[in-house]
Amino acid sequence: MNAALTSVAELSRSQLVLRALIVLGPMIAVLAAGPAGHWPPWWVAAGMLALAGVFAAVPESPVGGGVMLAVLGWWAVALDDGLHPAVLVAAVALLVTHLASVLASYGPGEMPVERALVWLWVRRGAVVLLGVPLVWGLAVLLRDQPDQPGVWVVGLVAGLVTTVVAAVVLTAPQPGEDRG
């Protein structure tokens, strides 16, 4: 406990802000389902808080992926018609969490995060966030349209291909890596 408190006390102010965002993001993303009529039970919120706390403590750990999947799972389970505007809040909250962990991972926790780097990622975040309302608006427009035959199959195949390509790229030897 003392070691944990010591490590928190050694964090720079900017790192503390980032860690707070990492904790708050998933909580907001889950609670955003509330206005859409699906408030999470206390144990879901508590579990999410615990996971987010671990993620904030170790921003580069695989727990981060688990946090993201837990939020996705809650939205998938809780909503039948997920195109409530609250999903935009959830998308923003998850993106902020991800970017905060990216910024926190650039150096040791004691190192202050450079202002220029923060602004760079704020701009990048704003750019990638542009697609969210566009896709949401498109989905709302197409909600009442009948499904095209095979559209879901094509989408699934596209997703699988993307996943395989990404896996191949990630597992390919990197520069400087011993290929023997």
Place this chain on the structure above:
Amino acid sequence: MTSPDARWRPTAALGRALVTAAVAVAAALLFGDPSLVVIAVPFVALSTLGLLHRPTRVPTCQARLDHVALHEGQGTTSRLSVTDADDAEYLTRSHGRPPYVAVRPQRGQVGALLAGPDGPAPTIELSPRRWGRRYLGDEKVALVTPWAGYRFGPVSLAGQQLRVLPTTAAYDSRADAPQPVGLVGAHRSQRPGGGTELAGIRPFMAGDRLRRVNWRVSLRTGDLHVVSTRAEEDTGVLLVVDALADHGASGGVDGTPSSLDLSVRAASAIAEHHVRSGDRVALRVVGRGRELVGFGTGARHLRRLQHTLAGLRVGDVAEADAGVLQLGVTAGTVVVVLSPMLAESIGAVAATLTRRGVPVLVVDTLPPDVRPALVTETDPEVAALAWRMRSLERAAVLRRLASLGCPVVAWRGPGTIDDVLRRLARRAGQPRVVAR
């Protein structure tokens, strides 16, 4: 750089974005829930952009210092040269935290966006706060590609060594050396010669130079009289530094000094003063390293003395008595012993040299409020008692030295040894009994 970490690896952020995007899209397709696609959109973009910036070159990093030899309190810059870093966008440096070295930025951690392949990497400023050899510790360097898809390292760069010379304390002395016997120099000799210091006015003798004639006295007395002066000669100064132990905690150049801090800085200051006065200065360190620098003059010799002081090793010597007593003191040498006077052998050598008629001056470098460092499981009361007994023994040694005619002064900076040297010089001109 052959470290296993010296390669590009996908970051946790890229993996997280990929997993989130893939699972969200797959779940949206399986469950027919478009909200998950909305959430996945930024992660699809981030993972795609991260993968697109896959690096192709292996960077190499090398750190170097602007200066490898400094005085206490001076500063230098650690610069990092990075080659083949075209794929990198951001560089992070994390320096070690060596003792007695101030680092800026604080904690020695700095990161910056790279201004291009040939852009400068962030620098770290270092300022050693205490003399000696300072190992700066390993440094870790990491590079990240645009969109944080891949990270290089962190790789460890071998730590560099800094030789920190003792600070050149403001020190000056106007006192003459007790026994100047050299050929040329700045000290007033006991014998007449062609100097500038007035010795007296005497009748003209064959061989006297005409410009020495004092016309006023000659006219008054009716006979030619000349002004006689004392010769000016150099002297030999042997500095004996006691490095058998270091007493007290050193706070660096701005903090409280330890006994060895005082000894080394005082030795450096005295050496600099005498070298600049044209005297011959030698150094003998009584310690584990038994460093020795012979007599010499000039700026290069002073540099050698300071480097030797910076590299001295603290610790007991195997045969202290035999080693210490072989100082090689010759006639006309002034011996300045810089010691906290807690070792019996140092007191013995000072007493022996004084009995031989060598002018010896002991500079007491024990800090006034020093307390012994306690080993764990040591009873503090026993330690305090032992220290008190040791202090009493030390006081007795100092009294015995004073009774032998060996002056002991505490180091107080400029002018510390002026008065003592003057008294030694006066005493050198008087007849004395010397033990052989």
